[in-house]
Amino acid sequence: MNNTNFRKPVRKAVFPVAGLGTRFLPATKAIPKELLPVVDRPLIQYAVDEAREAGIEEFVFVTGRGKTAIVEHFDTAYELESTMTGRGKSLDVLDPTRIQPGSLVTVRQQVPLGLGHAVWCARAVIGDEPFAIFLPDELMYGSPGCMAQMVEAYNEVGGNLVSVLEVPMEEVSSYGVIAPGESKGNLTEVKGLVEKPKVADAPSNKIVSGRYILQPEVMDLLASQGKGAGGEIQLTDSMAKLIGEQPFHAVTFNGRRFDCGSKVGFVEATLAIALDREDMGEEVRKMAKKMLG
Ligand code: G1P
Numbered sequence: 001m002n003n004t005n006f007r008k009p010v011r012k013a014v015f016p017v018a019g020l021g022t023r024f025l026p027a028t029k030a031i032p033k034e035l036l037p038v039v040d041r042p043l044i045q046y047a048v049d050e051a052r053e054a055g056i057e058e059f060v061f062v063t064g065r066g067k068t069a070i071v072e073h074f075d076t077a078y079e080l081e082s083t084m085t086g087r088g089k090s091l092d093v094l095d096p097t098r099i100q101p102g103s104l105v106t107v108r109q110q111v112p113l114g115l116g117h118a119v120w121c122a123r124a125v126i127g128d129e130p131f132a133i134f135l136p137d138e139l140m141y142g143s144p145g146c147m148a149q150m151v152e153a154y155n156e157v158g159g160n161l162v163s164v165l166e167v168p169m170e171e172v173s174s175y176g177v178i179a180p181g182e183s184k185g186n187l188t189e190v191k192g193l194v195e196k197p198k199v200a201d202a203p204s205n206k207i208v209s210g211r212y213i214l215q216p217e218v219m220d221l222l223a224s225q226g227k228g229a230g231g232e233i234q235l236t237d238s239m240a241k242l243i244g245e246q247p248f249h250a251v252t253f254n255g256r257r258f259d260c261g262s263k264v265g266f267v268e269a270t271l272a273i274a275l276d277r278e279d280m281g282e283e284v285r286k287m288a289k290k291m292l293g
Pocket of ligand 1: 175176195236
């Protein structure tokens, strides 16, 4: 295996955001789940900030019907900005929402066939470059961010990388799970990958936590990938086929992860980030203490 072939810089990132967000109804009837705020930033903003910090230059959103407000969020808001400027207000608060002209691309996933299918929908934009994937439901909180830690590892080993974390064994069936090989520091060799295994069949309790760096060859595998767990086209199944062909490692994120795909996880993220904020942490702590008696 010649690792030098799998080390091109990672400049592009795919954000699968076509999901219906049914778990958060009625909040998500007219508003995309990715725009629900954690304190004062929509969920998607955390993923885009993390991507930018890691050096991502091109942002590919895989959207669907009713999700265009996500794209609006990253567009120039002429009326808002001229009104604010007219009132002498600073526009700095909008800085994170600015993506360079031409650097935001959207593709549509017309039918919900699974994560593997969503990623495949971005193939023409990705071309023959390695790329990152961010599942925005997974809020990865830390400095440096999760993807920055992965890019650092990529610069060492190249190939394909997934972020992993350990969960209690009884929870593995909700996730992609790795069969771990040798570990060195935060880096673990990936020997196998299985999507949503039964607890008894799971090769470990290390789950894939929503961040990926993949080589473009995965797109060819996705093109003919059959249905897997839950009757969906699974990214995990195509990634598994790269093992042995290309380097494949897992990075254990040094930081905190919040599962914003669940309501409790969303509340946890909101509270943890509010407590951590310089502008409001102390007040929130007092309020929470009082509330909890
Ligand atoms: C997806 C992936 C799974 C991964 C999980 C992380 O599953 O298929 O491998 O562990 O995201 O959140 P989903 O949440 O779409 O069922």
